Amino acid sequence: xxxNIPNISESEWEVMTVLWKEAPLTANDVISALQKRTDWKSxxxxxxxxxxxxxxxxxxxxxxxxYTFFPLYEQDECQRAEAESFIKRIYGGTLKxxxxxxxxxxNLSEEDIKELRSILDPKQKK
Amino acid sequence: xxxNIPNISESEWEVMTVLWKEAPLTANDVISALQKRTDWKSxxxxxxxxxxxxxxxxxxxxxxxxYTFFPLYEQDECQRAEAESFIKRIYGGTLKxxxxxxxxxxNLSEEDIKELRSILDPKQKK
DNA sequence: AGTATTGTATTACACGTGTAATACATATGA
DNA sequence: TCATATGTATTACACGTGTAATACAATACT
Numbered sequence: 001x002x003x004n005i006p007n008i009s010e011s012e013w014e015v016m017t018v019l020w021k022e023a024p025l026t027a028n029d030v031i032s033a034l035q036k037r038t039d040w041k042s043x044x045x046x047x048x049x050x051x052x053x054x055x056x057x058x059x060x061x062x063x064x065x066x067y068t069f070f071p072l073y074e075q076d077e078c079q080r081a082e083a084e085s086f087i088k089r090i091y092g093g094t095l096k097x098x099x100x101x102x103x104x105x106x107n108l109s110e111e112d113i114k115e116l117r118s119i120l121d122p123k124q125k126k
Numbered sequence: 127x128x129x130n131i132p133n134i135s136e137s138e139w140e141v142m143t144v145l146w147k148e149a150p151l152t153a154n155d156v157i158s159a160l161q162k163r164t165d166w167k168s169x170x171x172x173x174x175x176x177x178x179x180x181x182x183x184x185x186x187x188x189x190x191x192x193y194t195f196f197p198l199y200e201q202d203e204c205q206r207a208e209a210e211s212f213i214k215r216i217y218g219g220t221l222k223x224x225x226x227x228x229x230x231x232x233n234l235s236e237e238d239i240k241e242l243r244s245i246l247d248p249k250q251k252k
Numbered sequence: 253a254g255t256a257t258t259g260t261a262t263t264a265c266a267c268g269t270g271t272a273a274t275a276c277a278t279a280t281g282a
Numbered sequence: 283t284c285a286t287a288t289g290t291a292t293t294a295c296a297c298g299t300g301t302a303a304t305a306c307a308a309t310a311c312t
Contacts, residue, residue, distance in 0.1 A: 007268085
């Protein structure tokens with residue numbers, strides 16, 4: 001079982017996606033990447049990075065004068081952790097009830113449904 | 127399109143589930159219901175109720191001396207709103223990628239998958 | 253009628269988060 | 283060598299949330 005992953009706030013999550021795409025990166029690398037998508041000031045992003053380090057979600061290499069940062073958890077495991085707690089909180093624990101709602105409320109196109117079915121299919125012949 | 131639903135915090139969500147199950151209820155009703163599942167003090171629950179009222183997620187009837195409370199949004203729409211923002215935040219926007227992960231990581235039993243497939247099926251013949 | 257009880261209203265306080273600014277140290281360029 | 287730029291460290295501050303406690307008002311009991 002994966003250990004307890006600290007909470008990652010919404011803004012922090014943005015930072016993580018940058019590091020998950022590529023790491024290690026310097027603070028400036030992260031700042032450049034994020035400033036393409038957000039209007040955060042560099043100091044703000046720096047704060048987020050520091051908080052992630054303090055939370056031990058991000059590691060830092062201080063051997064050079066300019067530090068480099070890298071994720072300490074895989075994106076998958078963080079997503080799974082978030083998904084589990086989300087589903088428990090909002091749907092009482094079952095992914096199924098969530099899916100049911102999505103389907104019933106017609107938020108999925110025929111296309112989507114076809115795709116979902118094909119994702120499920122291979123599992124059949126296990 | 128459903129209007130903008132205010133943010134409902136984790137604890138507040140607990141309160142909402144009580145009101146969604148049955149409403150209107152007095153504060154004491156809500157308190158009793160929640161104290162079966164949590165160890166919150168009555169004052170705490172009262173605060174949560176008041177905050178929900180202030181946020182206009184819960185309505186209150188003050189015609190009697192003892193107020194009664196009731197939800198102003200359906201559970202479904204709140205769930206959908208949460209789900210959408212969650213999926214966008216964590217999975218880049220597609221329910222599919224979330225499902226893929228769940229399936230690939232073997233977090234679904236054969237049973238679950240069979241059920242999901244049967245939920246998807248009826249839609250086929252639309 | 254006076255007091256205890258029970259609801260409602262107001263206030264509290266710490267911690268996380270969003271959103272930085274300021275201070276400090278070191279390397280770099282003039 | 284001194285000023286400047288650039289990176290890191292520290293500090294700030296408001297708002298939401300978790301978690302209540304205290305104050306106030308009206309009813310109910312003695």
